[in-house]
Amino acid sequence: MLTSNNTDPREGKQLSFENTEVAFRHTSNAALKRAWWLFKLININFLVKIGPPVTNWALNMHLPIKGIIRATIFKQFCGGETIAECDSTIKNLAQGGVGTILDYSVEGEDEEAVFDETCQEIIRTIHRANGDKSIPLTVFKITGVGRFGLLEKLDAKQDLTEAEKAEWKKVEQRVTMICKKAYDLGIPVMIDAEESWIQNTIDELALTMMDVFNKERAIIYNTYQLYRHDKLESLQEDHDIAVAEGFILGAKLVRGAYMEKERRRAMEMGYKSPIQTTKQATDDDYNKALEYCVANIDTLAIVAGTHNEDSCQILADLLDQYQVNHNHPHIYFSQLLGMSDNLSFNLADSKYNVAKYVPYGPVQAVLPYLFRRAQENTAIAGQMSRELGLITKEKKRRTAPPAP
Template sequence: MLHSRGYVISGVKRLDGKQLGKHVIRLAKASDASPHDKSARSKSTSAIPVVTAQHVEHIRPMNDWKLNFEDTTQSLACKSSYELALASAIFQVCSIQPLVKNAKDMYSYATKVLGHGIPDAVVRASFFKHFCGGESSGDLKPVVQKLGVHGIGAILDYAAEADVAHTPEARPGMSASAEAMEQQFEGNARIIMDAIDAASEVSASGGKEGFTAVKLTGMGRPEMLSRISSILTWLRQTFARLDDDGNGLLTQEEFIKGLSKAGSNLSHEELCSIYQSIDANKDSMVDVTDWMDSLWPSDPKFSLIFTSSFKHLQGPQFRSLDDEECYQYQTMLDRLEKLAAYAELKGVKLLVDAEQSYMQPAIDHLALVLMRRHNHENPVIFNTYQCYLVDSFDRVKLDVQRAERYGFVFAAKVVRGAYMHQERKLAAEQGYPDPIHPNIEATHKNFDAVVDFLISRKGQMDPETFKAETEEETERRKKLAIMIASHNEESILKAAEKMNQMEISPAQSGIYFGQLQGMCDHVSFALGKKHFNVYKYLPYGPVKEVMPYLLRRLEENSDILAGVKKQKKLIMTELSRRLGWRKHASC
């Protein structure tokens, strides 16, 4: 197992890199001592073995971290033969594309004709059993304990939606339906609180850090997130327009020239005053982080962009948030703040899910607001970056810069993405550029580049960087956390190799790997065996309420499910190996 960089020296005990350095220094001091000073030489070498040139030739890096995804006796040991047969059958069904695409309609028809009893019983014994953790937090415990035996943790996601039993009295100025939606969001928040409690409990019993996931469209209106995203996008585009030389820095001269050219009638002194309020570092240079964070504060009611000072930059399509939208935004932020504070109190990490690109700028903003408030000592809030988006790498680098500037621990969940078909269709309908990389190879390359960048940043060993950092900054950088959510073996091997190069220990690294429950078990169990921080994404909730989620995930991952040839092959290999034993593997 990799514990930093370890070395094996022929005929000598195992030393890690730091110990080896001390060992050589002590030998050097001993050799510098006078040949007549036997006590000095004896004192320097008595506690350590002698390393000769012959020994040094045999120094080699440890390779204990090497992962084996082919050994089914290890990776599938926890599965009974019945579970393996069930998995094989499910993957076979999932490879039939027409069946997957029409699964929602088929389930709906079955429940209309038969009620929920028989259809839900069939689903419970098959797809639900394979891909979900159970119907309640009590059901989760044996599943989590079973995973824990093999070094695997759980990311809990209560996948059911809150049900509003009645429409309450409307708040003055708000329709009854709008108030009902707010009540539903409150119900969803209570569900996430329950999931945080469950994650805390299973973490305490299983020894792994607790994780739970939150989807922001369950905490507030998608329309509001889309409105805020359009304003944030406009802000970024406006910065680019004002930045004449395109160097990513906006001078006072460029700012004043741009607003004057747009038709502003403010005086030179007034424009200088606005610029200075945006220049957070007071260095006469405004970068895109200064620009975005100064002009879009936590409470948008106080944003300068809604004042007359910026009206000449707004354009005909620009519309300020009205009082109701500001209320919705603030209510949503308050709701998320309660969840984040509760997660921090319970020692649980909160993964903010990514969603469609037209809502993502607002989601990014809210996640970063929560990071600044709660990621002081340890990573609590993780934002998700979908690497099939062309701008994802730039956004990651910008947000790492924000974390360094504002003094919080950066934490990211890195995924390839789940809304490709929908994104491309919407871009074609609305006539804007396709936000997705042109092919899967480009997405793979970008995903690996993002992961490599983050691991390199976390394990930075450049002496010049150390000199420039304070001790507090170094400590915070080393706490940078990454959830590498991937089923791609090559990407996982590259990440593990990078950790090895940067001398980052798998077990205490703050680098996590995640796979869906029921998917890529041979990868998850191999990671667990080598003491990497690996987790299964474990949705749970009543079958009837989880089915919309399960059907949606089935459709989103239809391409992946159709291509799990290796996993099916490994399952059949293990089943064949067991034939004749007539007994199930035990955990």
């Protein structure tokens, strides 16, 4: 790992991810206690595994558990059920210098009317961001505005029926509508990555949008999942295209979100898994991608989506190494609401650009997102223990007697 002498140029502060006072300055004692209990439970893998079927059964039986969900896991990881309900979260994050990325997290729909409504909801998030520096970025998933099976067929290079061609045209129109609104209002929008067997179609669509809307500044961002062994090369190839075509490449860098599903499908269908063979290989490619992006910062804008402390430190050091301002508009750090506040708020305190994903939507509709989040994070060795340890440290700091 690179060594760090990062300091805030205005305040002379050294960047540290251990400062829990800064990390939880925005968190009340009651919220800290709730988070402590929640992470304690999430740390028990058994509860995470049985949670989804038990919760879905209870909801289907109309048992009164929605209030419990809303007061616990939903409150920790989501901003509310509507954009308006997210206002207090937006304000709270902004007080610590952290921006908000409104993320409409309804999943698994496949009806045209729902796709149209989701498209309009995403546009509403762009309007909400307009004129509000607290919301520097917006985001959407292509499967929020188009059918998964259609994308799968396109990725497999299968012929579409006439009805499917018309359906795909509607998907393109929705994506163009979102991207044009983002361009018109000057609000960057990120296109999330999804499963590898629909990702090529998403990549092509994202690059097409960038070629149209990223000529003057980075408005459209595609997402690169570096747990795939081909994505560092893909990032570099896309950057070459951007330079040749005269647009800025927008790149959100993440490790990835579908590892178990990807490996299982590859095994079942008898093809080589796209996932890196080791975590170290993923970490290496992620950090190489960071350096590649900083080295090409004039023609490449990045959002570093990561809960990895080493990667955050490496990116901070790279900015110093390449003499890039901490608050350069082409560099954002990003984490999820309710997690890694020690990264988000300490980075913001040292004047780096930081924004948290703030998922929102009806409680029952957002449950798949919440369950996946809990399952993913228990798979990250030590992540929940790290969260729990930091919260415990802050609880003790707050209750410690004052120094004599």
